[in-house]
Amino acid sequence: MATQKNITSSRISKIQDSRKLIPTVDELTLGILKSDKTALARAITLVESTKQENLEKANAIIENCLAKKTDSIRIGITGVPGVGKSTFIESFGKQLTSLGKKVAVLAVDPTSTETKGSILGDKTRMQELVKDEKAFIRPSPSGISLGGVTRKTRETIILCEAAGYDVILVETVGVGQSETAVHSMVDFFLLLKLPGAGDELQGIKRGIIEMADAIVINKADGDNVKRARNASIEFSRALHLYPPKVNGWTPKVLSCSSIENTGLDKIWEMILNYILENKASNFFNSKRQKQNKNWLLQTLDDQLKQQFYQDKKVAKALEKLIEDVINNRISPFRAAEKLLRAHHK
Amino acid sequence: MATQKNITSSRISKIQDSRKLIPTVDELTLGILKSDKTALARAITLVESTKQENLEKANAIIENCLAKKTDSIRIGITGVPGVGKSTFIESFGKQLTSLGKKVAVLAVDPTSTETKGSILGDKTRMQELVKDEKAFIRPSPSGISLGGVTRKTRETIILCEAAGYDVILVETVGVGQSETAVHSMVDFFLLLKLPGAGDELQGIKRGIIEMADAIVINKADGDNVKRARNASIEFSRALHLYPPKVNGWTPKVLSCSSIENTGLDKIWEMILNYILENKASNFFNSKRQKQNKNWLLQTLDDQLKQQFYQDKKVAKALEKLIEDVINNRISPFRAAEKLLRAHHK
Secondary structure, three states: OHHHHHHHHHHHHHHHHHHHHOOOHHHHHHHHHOOOHHHHHHHHHHHHOOOHHHHHHHHHHHHHHHOOOOOOEEEEEEOOOOOOHHHHHHHHHHHHHHOOOOEEEEEEOOOOOOOOOOOOOOHHHHHHHHHOOOEEEOOOOOOOOHHHHHHHHHHHHHHHHHOOOOEEEEEEOOOOOHHHHHHOOOOEEEEEEOOOOOHHHHOOOHHHHHHOOEEEEOOOOOOHHHHHHHHHHHHHHHHOOOOOOOOOOOOEEEEOEOOOOEOHHHHHHHHHHHHHHHHHOOHHHHHHHHHHHHHHHHHHHHHHHHHHHHOHHHHHHHHHHHHHHHOOOOOHHHHHHHHHHHHHO | OHHHHHHHHHHHHHHHHHHHHOOOHHHHHHHHHOOOHHHHHHHHHHHHOOOHHHHHHHHHHHHHHHOOOOOOEEEEEEEOOOOOHHHHHHHHHHHHHHOOOOEEEEEEOOOOOOOOOOOOOOHHHHHHHHHOOOEEEOOOOOOOOHHHHHHHHHHHHHHHHHOOOOEEEEEEEOOOOHHHHHHOOOOEEEEEEOOOOOHHHHOOOHHHHHHOOEEEEOOOOOOHHHHHHHHHHHHHHHHOOOOOOOOOOOOEEEEOEOOOOEOHHHHHHHHHHHHHHHHHOOHHHHHHHHHHHHHHHHHHHHHHHHHHHHOHHHHHHHHHHHHHHHOOOOOHHHHHHHHHHHHHO
16 A cells, blocks of 8 residues: 555656656747757747647647747748659758758648658658758648648748748648648749659649749759759749739749759749849738638637537537438538527527 | 599509519429429529528529439530630530530629620520520629639529439539639540640640549631641640549540531430449449539628628628738737627627
8 A cells, every 4th residue: 555655756846857858838949949959849849739738838839939020931832752852852952941041841741641752751761851950841731631731831830930940841742732832831933843744644733833932843854954044934934824923923843853953043032032022022921821810710610510510419410410421311501500500509 | 632542552553563573482393393394594683682582482493403413424624715615515505405404504703794705604605505495504694702602503504403304514614713613523534626726825724624524625627637636635734733533534536517517416425424434433422422512602701701701790880890900910810809709799
């Protein structure tokens, strides 16, 4: 009995110790503002958590971080698997840190569980950048839906910016809805292509080309140089078929080699020009404001649905009503009415 | 004073008379079941109405109609403006009515207010079919969002089927999300193309080709015959690049001339084969059941949002909170929380 008591009290003190180790909202916020990578990583883990208590902490930290005025540039990078996104980000990231910029790399990859082409899943693919003091790399949160990933990524951007990262690179794989999501949270959207392959073969959807602020032809090295030049002319011509962008920007086509480190400076120059132009016209700011508003509306949609489907009265009635609707026993509208009434009771 | 009284009472009796003229739910249901086109058209008008009292009537009629077992075939038809959708539908429709089928033509055209390429807006484009006793043509409801159009179209399909129409042709313009919507409510999805123009030029998105159960090359007449043959070979080859359909169906490529009335019989034969095959494997039925289920879930989403945003407490708080979110004074999650709390209070 006495032994048991001892064990219990030692257990309690262990738990108390571990509790002390969980940093508070204030500790994490201060850590982030001091650009402490460990605090940043821990805060992101909180953000990615689905536990209610962690969510509340995460929201508080986000709110603290939102208050910090920053001067960041958010760049979305997409392209089909094989186009060399990781190598490009590694080289481009190194280019930026060599200019004194602090760079954060995030990933939106809702498909990683289905396809094997996971992005950023393996940090070792960016060996140089990972070792760079000025870089912070965070792989995609796994096991959550696109909506979830989007939410986490937006929040993570805020945290990285508060931690002093100047350039946020958001990587996504060019196969689904994730581009639209990433496009809705960045200032500049960059589409990577290979020299010499048609759109159909590259699996690029028309809508994604429309979203691009620039097309960068990667792997323009060795035997590819000539093909890259031809592709560049072709893409420039193709881009002219699209209506002009709201901000008056004409999407550019550039080439680069991530291996030979050529063309990367021109890409950065182009992005800086874009940002300057758009800040001067106030488009930059109004776009961010619009993105914030959409972020709210999307959050509302998500939460509304979540509250509804987690309601036990709804869950109980839903199964039977789905059966009825499937077999034409009741119209979807009548069924919806019943479920909404159950929810609001 | 006496005159005034007389006017008033004559007005009242006029109103009473006109009220008598508004058919009841039972009258409309019976009219539809007797295949009365006037009753059908009136019921669709009720379905398209946004007035609460009309909605309730509409729902009751839908429910009555859902109870009727029918053996209809729902066909979605898409293609960019200029591909000849109206002419195709006119010729194909006439082909079907000549075989004794009753044909209803509906349109999903959420873009008609923006672009000028309205579909079915001008019934005179189908002069022959309009005069056909066995055909019923209903233009797209105007001035409502895609979600709204979709909802109305689904309901209209149910009404037409109860009125004894064997084949429902749902026309949509190949430029936006409307294809996905139409695809989700038909048994067979047909993509019209022109001979000799590439995908990029035809403005067809890759996702739409993936949805197609058949590609029909229209205007395969005169000088186009050879080009149509080449296009047919090309498209067949392109289709093989896509993964096979869940039901094992390999999308077919056919040619036709809506002007010379050639190839239309082969298209109908192909569709009938598809239906036979899919009924035998029970895919037909399980697809319709899945569509019904999605219809319910979509209705729930729509209604949830509608109730939320129409809530005066929400509307009152929303404007201010959007301002706060836009200016980074509050996080979208905190703002969403506040709005949801206001809604449930």
